[in-house]
Amino acid sequence: MDESLTNTPALKGLPFSKGHGTGNDFVLIADPQDQHLISPEQVAALCNRHLGIGGDGLIRAVPSRFLPEGRGILAEEPAAEWFMDYRNGDGSLSEMCGNGVRVFVHFLIDQGLVTLGAGESLAIGTRGGVKRISRTADGYAVDMGPWEFIFPADARDKAMDSLVHADGLEVARPALSVSMGNPHTVVALAELSELEATELYKAPQVDPVPPHGTNVEFVVPAEPLVHDGTGTITMRVHERGVGETQSCGTGACAAAVAIRHWAGDGAPDSWNVNVPGGVVRVRFFPGSGGREHVELSGPAVIVATGSLS
C-alpha cells in the first residue's frame, strides 16, 4: 500500500469493501458521520491497481444531510437519506455512475445501513439528482431520470454533432453527445472487427468536446438490430477520469439513446448492451413531469472487505 495513504491518521484502519457491476469496479467506504474527507490524491492512490486496492472509482457512502449537494437533494426528496459521493479513479468528481449506484445500494444493504425488499424502492442522492432503485431477479434497476442531447439542435444535424478519432480507426467517425447527468459521446462503428481494432489506451480525440469533457462509447449495433422487440448493442468505453473500463452504466444508457435516434421511427424501447464485463439492460419509459426516463438494470457484486493497514 502507498505509504502516503496509511500515514494519514483519518484513513488508517478504515474499513472498505471492493465491488463491481459488470466489471466496472469500485472501492466503497461507509462514512456515516462524514469523518473521512478523502483527497483526490488519496482516491487515486487507493484506486491504483499496483500500489493500492485498485478500482475504476471510489464511492463514499455519506448521509445526505452532511453535504451541501445532499441538503439540496433532501429538499427535493426527504427520503434520500444516503448520498453516493462518487470519484473517478484519478480523483475527479463525476455527477453520476450507473453501475456504481447499483453497487452502492448493494453495499448499503450488505453493511446493514438500509433494507430494500422486493417491490420496494430506495431513493439515493447523487450529484446527478435523486435516483430510485429497486431489486430485480439478477440485481437492481435504477430510474436514471431523463436523458438529453448535449449540443443544441441547431448545432446538430439529425445524425451527428461531433467527430471522434481513436488509434486503430482509419478516419474520424460521426458521433452524438448525450447527457445522462454526466457527459457521453457515442460513436457508431459498422463491424465488431472495427470495435476490436480500436485502441483505447489513451483518450479518443473528440471535436467539439462537450464543455465538461466526455466519456466516449464505441458501439456496434447487432445485425439484425432488433430481436423479439429488444435491440442489441455491443460497446467499449473510454471513461473520463479513468481510461478503458469493462463497463459503464450511464454509457450504456447514452449508447441506447444514440442508436435509437439513429434507427429512427419504430426503434424499440428495450435494449441489451453487451460490454466486456457482461450485459446491462436499458429501457425507456414515460417518466414524471412528462419527460422520457431511462432505466438501467444489471448485477451488483461485493467481492471483498478489508481495512486499510
Ligand SMILES: N[C@@H](CCC[C@H](N)C(=O)O)C(=O)O
Ligand atoms: N462507470 C460509470 C461512470 C463513471 C463516471 C464517468 N467516468 C464520468 O466521469 O462521467 C457508470 O457506470 O456510469
